[in-house]
Amino acid sequence: MSVGSFSRMGAVAVLLAVSVLPARAAEYRHPKNVFAVTYDERIWSPDIDASGDFGIQCREDACKGALAGCFVNTQRVVFGSVERIMQGFDGERIARDQMAAFAEQKAALEQKVAGSVSWDRTADVPPQVVLAYAPRQIAGHPVLQAEFRMSMAGQVARYVSYMTAGASHSIAIVCHASEESIAEWRPRFDALMAAFRTPAPKTR
Numbered sequence: 001m002s003v004g005s006f007s008r009m010g011a012v013a014v015l016l017a018v019s020v021l022p023a024r025a026a027e028y029r030h031p032k033n034v035f036a037v038t039y040d041e042r043i044w045s046p047d048i049d050a051s052g053d054f055g056i057q058c059r060e061d062a063c064k065g066a067l068a069g070c071f072v073n074t075q076r077v078v079f080g081s082v083e084r085i086m087q088g089f090d091g092e093r094i095a096r097d098q099m100a101a102f103a104e105q106k107a108a109l110e111q112k113v114a115g116s117v118s119w120d121r122t123a124d125v126p127p128q129v130v131l132a133y134a135p136r137q138i139a140g141h142p143v144l145q146a147e148f149r150m151s152m153a154g155q156v157a158r159y160v161s162y163m164t165a166g167a168s169h170s171i172a173i174v175c176h177a178s179e180e181s182i183a184e185w186r187p188r189f190d191a192l193m194a195a196f197r198t199p200a201p202k203t204r
Contacts, residue, residue: 028054029200034074034167036200039192047071056192068185070175070192077168082198085165086142091133095146098161098174102127102150109152119154126150130158138162139194149179158182160189166198 026041031052043062047055047069055071077085106127131147144163149156156179164171173193177185 030054030074033200034169035072035171035196035198037192037197038195068177070173070189073172074169077165077170080165080168082142082165085170086144089144089163091144091146094163095129095133098148099127099129102148102159106150106152113153117153123154124151125156133163138190141196141198143193160186162193164196164198171198
């Protein structure tokens with residue numbers, strides 16, 4: 001299966017702690033009702049790319065300009081039930097595809113900034129699997145989850161990848177944060193996953 005574009009995984013900055021803010025829920029609904037997700041708009045801001053894929057980034061005023069976020073890629077699977085799609089996921093192959101995409105993105109970004117940014121190339125971290133894909137349940141929904149790490153221009157980041165399904169679509173959600181802050185961000189990424197509903201409930 002195609003894991004989709006990883007173009008949102010650009011330069012990764014060091015994350016600053018997010019202030020504790022009262023929750024204020026917002027909702028995004030996929031245009032074909034594949035999924036809906038609610039999120040705290042005091043922390044998260046939606047980011048929809050040119051192809052229409054949904055992403056979410058930490059708001060600048062909440063994160064002091066640091067980068068953390070997730071993006072979602074969906075792919076139609078004709079006559080695919082959730083069970084059939086989940087059974088069809090090959091975690092090892094998906095991880096290989098993601099590693100190749102990470103390596104391509106890393107090379108492109110570092111080539112682009114090489115003339116203006118310097119970093120310790122002896123401490124380079126190529127794309128690595130930290131945790132292989134394994135099944136879990138999040139808010140009653142089946143998920144395959146894995147974790148990766150790599151450096152971009154000297155900044156080491158972690159990527160938490162979730163594979164799930166709904167409404168005859170495979171759904172890939174990839175979240176990123178700096179390695180030193182990943183323990184803080186994993187629960188926030190899981191909270192976003194718990195807020196996913198597939199398919200999106202119909203509006204009245």
